[in-house]
Amino acid sequence: MGRPPCCDKSNVKRGLWTAEEDAKILAYVSMYGTGNWTSVPKKAGLKRCGKSCRLRWTNYLRPDLKHDSFTPQEEKLIVKLHKAIGSRWSLIAAQLPGRTDNDVKNFWNTKLRKKLYDMGIDPMTHKPFSEILTDYGNIGGLPKAVGSLNRDLRNAFTSKPEASSASGISNITSHSMEVIRTPMMEPIEDGRSDSISNNNYYSWDLLGQLQAIKLVKEATNCSNQEIIQPNFFSEGSSSSSSSSTAIQVSSPPPPFPCTQSPPPQTIPSPPFSWNEFLLEDVSLPPDQQQRQQYIHGLPSTGSSSLTQVHDKMQQSQLTGGETNNNFSVVGDMDYGAFNDIGQSYPGTVGGEPIDVFGDSLSSNNSFVKAILEQDSQMSWEFPDILGEPFY
DNA sequence: AATGAGTCCAACCGCCGCAGG
């Protein structure tokens, strides 16, 4: 038995708002302020659901909202944040003054997602399709049915987003990302939860993400071992899958398909080595793989280089001339596909946050602030990498 | 000019977490 509807649906107006209704909301808010939205329709003389009133205010009428189109800077930030924290539109919107979660969500769904597809990047995983194919090629022990799956994958890469969903890619990538996302999207209960306030929660998300990368890396290291068939490839479903190419993921797959015991799912106790999160670009020839080790999320090709980051740090001199080699990553936000931002790396310099352009971010930004607070406890360091050419 | 396809975005929906009784 679900919750009853918040209002009498048969007795409320729906659909687009008129200027007159907007005026009533504005008048009400200017007089009483926001809050207690359920009483707003009555007090404001509207035949609308209170929830609908709140939505109209927050998404359209609020005076601080921007109504112009997204700037390239905003666009880049959305992509970076989506890569770091997924489809948490309200969090992403909070980093974009004057934008609502609905704005960001619509912009992503209508523009950015398509743009990434056109660039050959899976918007779900933010990986190049070629890399996803490689990843799947590296997963041994899959049943023969996966052969058709690979074919569908390839077909999906050349088709439109909507079509790819029907042919299986979305299910596949979302499945693979389930493995990655699950630990990073939830607060980590590790006995230190007392110190995890709302403010630094997101920092732990990012930590979790890094840990997830590590776990996935470890999970894929067992490719020479026997692989337990994940639930979604179980033979029990083969009869239905034979008539349809779409893979139905009805339940979350086990996070570790290896027969070996899964590693403990705790984040590494700081300080830990960033080398743990270095990945090899398996799509490259073996002789280049060692040279092209890269941190997950950084472009494996192009001119992005930690040397350049180091230069940026030296240029920034944010702490009055002292260059600090403590360099903490604000999520793996770099996006190589955008050449103009693929030149630097987001992080902190001398305790101050910098964005991907190397510019200082406001310390008033709670999102960044939360990460910085966590950083101060973590003492993450980058010394081994900074001095070396990135590739 | 008519029409069908594609795009955009405001609005809706259902679920969830939290606070207060």
Next chain:
DNA sequence: GCCTGCGGCGGTTGGACTCAT
């Protein structure tokens, strides 16, 4: 501890609009 109401969230829908034929 349970129930209820509220606000917030992400996913989805539907209609207005634009563009191509």
